[in-house]
Amino acid sequence: MTLKLEDVLIESLPYIRDFSGSTMVIKVGGNAMLNPEKDTAIMEKIIQDIVLLHYVGINPIIIHGGGPEINEKMEKMGKQPKFIGGLRVTDDDTLEIAMMVLVGNINTKMVSLINKHGAKGVGLNGVDSNLIVAAKKKNQKIIIDGNEEDVDIGWVGETEIINPGLLRIMIENNYIPVISPIAIDKKGQMLNINADTVAGDIAAAMGAKKLIMMTDISGVLRDINDKDSRISKIKLHEIDGLIEDEIISGGMIPKIKGAEVAVKSGVESVHIINGSTPHSLLLELFTDTGVGTMIFDEKEEETKLIDQMNL
Numbered sequence: 679m680t681l682k683l684e685d686v687l688i689e690s691l692p693y694i695r696d697f698s699g700s701t702m703v704i705k706v707g708g709n710a711m712l713n714p715e716k717d718t719a720i721m722e723k724i725i726q727d728i729v730l731l732h733y734v735g736i737n738p739i740i741i742h743g744g745g746p747e748i749n750e751k752m753e754k755m756g757k758q759p760k761f762i763g764g765l766r767v768t769d770d771d772t773l774e775i776a777m778m779v780l781v782g783n784i785n786t787k788m789v790s791l792i793n794k795h796g797a798k799g800v801g802l803n804g805v806d807s808n809l810i811v812a813a814k815k816k817n818q819k820i821i822i823d824g825n826e827e828d829v830d831i832g833w834v835g836e837t838e839i840i841n842p843g844l845l846r847i848m849i850e851n852n853y854i855p856v857i858s859p860i861a862i863d864k865k866g867q868m869l870n871i872n873a874d875t876v877a878g879d880i881a882a883a884m885g886a887k888k889l890i891m892m893t894d895i896s897g898v899l900r901d902i903n904d905k906d907s908r909i910s911k912i913k914l915h916e917i918d919g920l921i922e923d924e925i926i927s928g929g930m931i932p933k934i935k936g937a938e939v940a941v942k943s944g945v946e947s948v949h950i951i952n953g954s955t956p957h958s959l960l961l962e963l964f965t966d967t968g969v970g971t972m973i974f975d976e977k978e979e980e981t982k983l984i985d986q987m988n989l
């Protein structure tokens with residue numbers, strides 16, 4: 679059945695009413711926004727949707743990734759990308775490349791698209807006004823040839839403090855902040871930090887209503903080889919089991935952990951959706967059809983239901 683435009687608009691009304699005035703953190707993954715042809719068509723569609731959110735009264739904060747672009751640049755420079763637990767092993771050169779790609783390239787492109795569509799974008803990274811203060815991540819234990827070894831993964835950050843003052847000023851003044859996942863430590867050393875981790879931390883610090891993570895897959899799959907096995911809802915207490923049973927692996931680990939941090943801090947729900955499906959963000963937020971995986975705290979849901987019954 680094709681819905682008429684007026685039906686679609688009316689269906690969105692309760693959502694717009696509920697979301698207007700709230701802050702939403704939107705994490706746009708590198709895989710979601712760049713198609714293999716490297717044109718900016720998908721990125722532009724995502725940005726159009728975000729500008730629309732802005733004009734219906736939502737305060738969007740964008741965190742972007744760029745993993746595949748960093749891989750490509752590294753390979754061009756003769757370096758082999760390496761990941762441990764979903765995090766990039768980052769030596770001096772890799773940090774330079776990551777900053778070049780994230781801050782210099784992707785961030786600027788996204789801001790220019792926001793401006794093109796009539797809103798005011800501002801590019802930031804964790805160094806600006808000490809937005810993301812991090813510490814170098816401790817050595818990671820991994821199994822090599824059956825033996826447990828301690829591996830230094832280099833200039834990778836683990837969030838210590840988020841200073842959201844600058845973000846609040848921007849939102850109050852109608853700017854859309856676009857944040858690259860580069861952090862700074864207390865001695866002034868730059869650190870590469872996973873964009874999902876940053877998104878979870880910023881959503882928590884800003885008391886966001888929702889965190890939306892846009893990736894290249896329709897959500898968390900029970901079987902990674904079966905695209906019809908999407909888990910539509912994950913409760914907070916189910917997360918550890920999904921990691922232990924290795925249902926969730928690789929790049930999905932920092933995503934679900936970022937989601938956990940956000941929900942534990944009071945963010946209503948986190949949604950993992952396929953950003954390369956055009957306008958999936960609008961479908962997820964403004965229609966009755968959920969398109970991805972929603973992560974939430976069942977205890978909060980129960981309290982909300984009881985509150986509604988007592989009204």
Ligand SMILES: Nc1ncnc2c1ncn2[C@@H]1O[C@H](COP(=O)(O)OP(=O)(O)O)[C@@H](O)[C@H]1O
Pocket residue numbers: 706707708709710743744745746874892893894895897898899900901902925926927928929930931
């Ligand atoms: N259970 C799972 N369901 C879905 N994707 C998974 C799962 N486990 C691992 N993944 C992997 O996580 C990837 C998404 O993470 P990542 O590549 O880091 O994306 P992004 O660049 O959008 O952050 C998927 O493409 C998939 O390969």
Ligand SMILES: CC(=O)N[C@@H](CCC(=O)OP(=O)(O)O)C(=O)O
Pocket residue numbers: 706707708709742743744745746748764765766776834835859870871872873874929
């Ligand atoms: C430490 C670490 O892994 N940093 C990430 C930062 C970019 C990122 O997170 O990009 P996606 O969202 O596209 O995966 C990296 O170097 O790839």
